[in-house]
Amino acid sequence: MNILEFLQPPFMQRALLAALLVGVSAPAVGVYLVQRRQAIMGDGIGHVALTGVALGFLLNTSPVWMAVLVAVLGAIGMELIRSYGKTRGDIALAMLFYGGMAGGVMIINLAPGGSTANLNTYLFGAITLVSQEDLVVISCLSVFVLLTMLGLRRQFFAISQDEEFAMVSGLPVRVLNLLLAVTAAVTVTVAMRVVGLLLVSALMVIPVAAAQQATRGFAATLGLAMVFAAFSTVSGTVFSYYGDVPPGASIVLIAIALFALVTVAAAPLARRAARGGGGGRASKEEGDTWHNGRSEATAGSRRQA
């Protein structure tokens, strides 16, 4: 038996290509969301996208393109709430999340012959059902995501790392924030066919969380996260082919296993770095000052006069 037998069926060729594209795209956006501590945003967009999928069924148009449209609008809404919203921003976001999910379930039941069963492939992914046409859509959207996120990586790094400084640098921060939100929405809808809306955020967050334990810099984290995510999506798809298990769940569980492995492997490395190499020059006392500075920051000293 050919060891590469899984490459023979055309549906698997399409599935693996989709898996690879999603694997490199998701963390390219996720790394900025993690950096801004917005890791949960992908989940929120996923919930809202469900309304789009259901609208696609109701209006008898493409559920994927409707999902893109609604997710983009939802992501723009979330970004506006984040940047202008004051104290109750979290509640407003929660409303958007729940509203998106409830709206999807309601609308799908209004569609002729529709039921929540129609939503299953979108909620949990159906990578083996990816058609030629789907693949074209996924490819176009992935190229858009990668070009945007990698081409403007320094600018997105700047707004995610220190938004106020980026504004004072004269960068078009608002436009970049909206572009990031739109790109995140596109990524969610691309990944929806692979891992499902409920697990989309995992691919944007877990590979980044794994990579950052083993790296010192942002570019290195981004690169390693893309490798981890692509490994998870491709190996998860192959695993599900042989094991006859759901691909979306396999992919996410493999990503979590990778995270655990890196955590275990990185702990001794970090200890060694703290003792000898990189941080060795910082005396203990100095190090403590820096940590104090950080805890003051969380206490809100930034906002004081």
Next chain:
Amino acid sequence: MSQPVTAAGDVPVVRLGDAHAALGTRPVLRGIDLTVARGEVVALLGANGSGKSTAVRSLVGQVPLTSGTVELFGTPLRRFGDWGRVGYVPQRSTAASGVPATVREVVTSGRLSRSRLRPLTGRDRAAVDRAIEQVGLADRARDSVARLSGGQHQRVLIARALAAGPELLIMDEPLAGVDLASQQVLADVLREQVAAGASALVVLHELGPLETLIDRSVLLRDGVVEHVYDRTESAAVVHDPTCHPHDAAPAPTTGLLT
């Protein structure tokens, strides 16, 4: 950076006129006038809550004024777009983030005020390298900023501001929580910048090693300018204005008052 002084040399690089601002409903600035002339180093002093940070943040457009005027290089802030001329060093607490970043990556983001959305050129990279060297962190350029001490981290933020080759430095408490070696680095950098023609507005709790560089000290209290000390007074009088601005008794000149 070291542009020849032209007719525009008479225009102050910073001008804040009768500035009022509020955070929420609390008035924080209650009519502040402040100018920084070309080549001048001005210290902004005052107790916590006196409006120092709000004043500098209003200069860089981060706190809107409820009334009054802000001008940078003679241009009203609303129409000012030449941010490469301004090197901003915010309070240090802002740079902690979830994903690691190297010293070089953080400093490179300071160059974006010149490069904007275009890719970096060799000239941009050289400016970044030079800024890292100026603060003495060339050997740490590829290390994660999370591994640095407080003082080293402050030096990274200063290098980030220098990367654009600014003519005006605006620094918010650059000495707070910074070890003596790094304070000295900061003083040396500021001296070089001023020698090359730059101006600076520095929020401070104490003058420390910057004392000899300060041309004027402006003491704020409750959102108004309480006193302006000229160069000679600055060194003699302003040892500890934050706690005892008019105390005749010699104030203790101990370490940080943060």
